[in-house]
Amino acid sequence: MKYSRLFTALDEGLDLTGTLHILRPPAGYDLAGLSDVSVESTFYPDHQYWQAMGMVGDGTGRGATLLVVPRSKTLARAMISDAIAAGGLVIVDGQKTDGIEGIYKDVRKTNTIMGVVAKGHGRLFWFEAGTAPDWDVTVTSPDGYKTVAGVFSETKIDIGSSQLVPHLDALKGDVADLGAGWGFLSREILTHEGVTRLDMIEADKVALDCAVLNTNDARARPVWTDALTFSGGPYDVVVSNPPFHTIRAGDPDLGKGFIATAARILKPRGALLMVANRHLPYEAELDAKFARVEELAGTGAFKIFRATRPKR
Structure with missing residues (x-):
């Protein structure tokens, strides 16, 4: 045994x-x-x-x-x-x-x-317990943000998230940041005055606490939950930079699960704005869950999608 x-x-x-x-x-x-x-x-x-x-x-x-x-x-x-x-x-x-x-x-x-x-x-x-080793456990957070050890991209703004920002145009209504992390995209979403409510949906409680500090906006609400099973909403827009691993090995099914959740929690005329690493196979799942899928301007490393008319 x-x-x-x-x-x-x-x-x-x-x-x-x-x-x-x-x-x-x-x-x-x-x-x-x-x-x-x-x-x-x-x-x-x-x-x-x-x-x-x-x-x-x-x-x-x-x-x-x-x-x-x-x-x-x-x-x-x-x-x-x-x-x-x-x-x-x-x-x-x-x-x-x-x-x-x-x-x-x-x-x-x-x-x-x-x-x-x-x-x-x-x-x-x-x-x-005796004496702790002389370790440096400080974290240098990105300028203007609060992060802590162990959260994703603790020392710099994630490149994929930053490339999604220019496509967050004319956001309005009820919005969900699906996999909000420490709140970079959430803060960007809240710069749009038409946004009436933002739910920051995140499984890592420590990152979510940072997101609350980094947004500091009455329209924002932290939701500590599993994005794969979340059933809130409905929302006008879902914004997401989904993870593709919870352990060291990559798992594209995570992102596919985020797409399924987005389709489930959007209003009939709602839209998903999502960024992903170029190599991840999300197109088939997007086509299965949405009637219309557009690939917006991306880079060699990242692709950005706008998906509308979720299929029920």
Whole structure:
């Protein structure tokens, strides 16, 4: 039988006392049969999974903290530094592709490692909190915006989003920014006086909090949810720069799901304005969901679509 790194660590002597608070575990993360657990997740689909399991909590009274290393190196370092500052037992679990080996080497320079499990192309290790490594966890946000570690395009405005802006002409009515991120497109949408309402729909709660700060407009409303299952509206316009991965590997079906949602939440005469990487195969899905699809001026790297008359 194949066991997770956490299961193996418990079998090899990891001693837990009190509640184990777990930061950002993906849905389905193997808890090795533990029941005294609280989970904190900022990605909406993961949050919903753990909420259904009855495990969502803020870590009050925790006996130990387990961090599942995210893709962002800066975020991972900030999370570990915060856990060390909080004190107690700290457990770190991550894949080699997410930089766990470098993290392990840095942490063991300032803390005594109590145990290690290396398997499944990753590593889990634990230690009693001592001193955090001398990491730089600051984020240089794009000029005039607030971003934080771990959000998509945290240090610069995404090129695709910037190329969509000139096509946001004469926006009016109720608008949705589907996959709003930290709010660059949302702020641009709100420069149009004809916009009466903007719903910023985003699965990453941390990015959505930034979007609220970056728009600061009474017409804007944050909606923390999964864009693939969202059923609000109806809207006059949907604007979107959909993601094409939630993990390291790309997944074009994500963008196709955004197109399906846009068609579902638009008014009969509504329009979708969308930008995508040139190589992603979205044309067939657009044709299936909309009666009229136009490719607007793009570049060698990006394509921009205007789709109208959603099919019901």
